[in-house]
Amino acid sequence: MGYGDTNTRGDNPGEMGDNLPFVDLGTGRTAVAMAAGAYHTCAILDTARVKCWGRAANGQLGYGDTNNRGDNPGEMGDNLPFVDLGTGRTAVVLAGGHYHTCAVLDNGRAKCWGWNNAAQLGYGDTNNRGDNPGEMGDSLPFVDLGTGRTAVAMAGGELHTCAVLDNGRAKCWGVSSLGQLGYGDTSIRGDNPGEMGDSLPYVDLGTGRTAVVITAGTYHSCAVLDNARAKCWGPYYFGQLGYGDLNTRGDGPGEMGDNLPYVDLGTGRTAVALATGAYHNCAILDNRRVKCWGYALWGQLGYGDTLYR
Template sequence: MRAFVGVLLVTMVLMSACGAGDDGASPADAAAIDAAAVDAVPLDGAPADAEPLPEVTAPMLALGFSFSCLLHPTGRVKCWGDNSSGQLGLGDTAARGDAPGELGGALPWIDLGTGRHAIAIAGGLNHVCAILDDHRLKCWGSNGHGELGLGDTAARGDQPGEMGDALPAVDLGAGRTALAVAAGEFSTCALLDDHSVKCWGANDQGQLGQGDTVQRGDDPGELGDALAPVDVGSLHVADLGVGYYFACVTSDEGDVRCWGSNSEGQLGQGTTQRRGDDPGEMGAALVATTFGAGRFVARLGVGRFHSCAILDGDGALKCFGAGTSGQLGQGDLQSRGDQPGEMGDALPVVDLGVGRTARGLAFTQSDVCALLDDDEVKCWGNDFYGQAGQGHRSRIGDGPGEMGDALQPVPLPVGRAVRQVAGGGEHMCALFEDGGVRCWGFNDRGQLGQGDTETRGDDPGEVAATADVALY
């Protein structure tokens, strides 16, 4: 199964990230034990010599607009940053990480239910979803459009007593469980165990793929067997991603289909016409997103109004959709994919440097970061808050000569291999193979996990001087 990076990015758009980790593991494999990933840590309050919890899953990051979450190898989850909708899952709306003393042992693990742990997580604008070890799906945080899939519009996690066993699982249908999940601004999609896809929440752009603009999940009786799977024709879906009012899936063979908002060509269909908001647009009528003769997608990531694909075989990177901040990495401000003849072989490869290829992707609202084959991270796009990690606030990728070898990598610690890079609204985080997490960019709500609200990455030397997030 080829991997697919579903990078959330919603008003940013989150990614989800969701989808596979940057080590190449597929979502269906996410529950596999990865003993080399991160040392297990004892429960909060346990003595130093206590028996550590076993490692039961691969670690991963999931970022929302102004918050960040880590899935630990023990299957436990911690989130920090903005908590205005209860997205940190702590039974209140107090931000964490914006003042000293709020992280480390003071930051609780999220209660997922008695005996339960997570195997995958995804962050939306202000909500989070976790696939549990029994492959049920639980979501919490904002719910104004039914994005939690609970048949109402009440937020969860913002009041005491709403998490743990009290938090219902999303009804995916009789006998159905989740393999992967992706969260957008106000919608959520899940890849089910039969490889069908179901989406719920906001639908004003057809992002639920139902041939209408009726939102689902905000009233009783709209989920479960009452919610029809998205019709993607004969495609055998391997994974999915949700962006700002649009969604994409990829097949086992690397074929891509996208639907929903298409104002900037982010569906890669050579038009700006929405798909999925009217009858007859899905299924066999859904136009394939193509990347060139004989080219298939190994990983696809979705941003706010732009998307990128790592191609199978050589790790080449192609980006399409909005280019108004240089986020397509082509040395101009042109959008691509919104006009005929711009996709396929006509879509240029992003220059990452001589001999360099991409193995992971992350997005903010108008930026892209690529995790390269040599474990370095390169970022380009808007960079208004230093989210490209270059020590300034100037756009990158919007003018000639700014990409390739001229683009310097983010100054992360030498000798620490990067496992995953993830993006939020205007911030980025890197997960190292040793279990550490380092974040840079905008920090208005403590999403960088530094115990303050100081932005980092917009002045020289700040990323290199930034400490890892204190998680334990």
């Protein structure tokens, strides 16, 4: 949480409202965007520079070490460094994976750092980035998304990452053991040279369809398409795909594209925003009301029960 301690907040009366402090981002600094992983948080500040805090065991904070930040006094505010994204580079979009972080920079290119055991960083290897000196800044490569392609949105799961490109098409890389990449197989992408760039296929979202929003859960992915309808792929587990069955999508041929159904959000209803948790999703609809589906053991769907939907 970035408060200089390890105290849980919001679980007892009197901890919220005026009693909940602001996160100290530095003298005069404010935040314009945020992203969170499993145990870390990052923010784009009003200067378009990035700061991260929380767990750093895998380099997900991007400071060239594995030191946690924000759990002790004096680690936040002006003492919390900026993440070095390269000479003159700033961030416009952040995505938090479970143990990795990605950013779309001001030049439209993407960089990722943190845990890379399953190629979720997309660099053609399985080497972590950001956990040792000399791995960030100009030494941190851009993710190769294809000739002339840039990114407009990104999302991180536990072991995979997805991006919406400037042409509205989506690409995903990392682990696909449960179809979360949406390529009709279970092959890892991005762990060996020659698998990224033009060699990395687009996710087939249907004839003529493009994506405007992409999200990633632990093992599944979802997108809001250009027609404002939503599609999800990966494992069914707890109903997080929203298709009313127990079928995994995206791990076998013929499951994507026009064969991948839309999530039924109600008669005439479309989605304007989508958020994905570990095993559930929530959508803001065109009437500004909210619907959620998937895992509900702790009430995360907001329906007053623990029933999966």
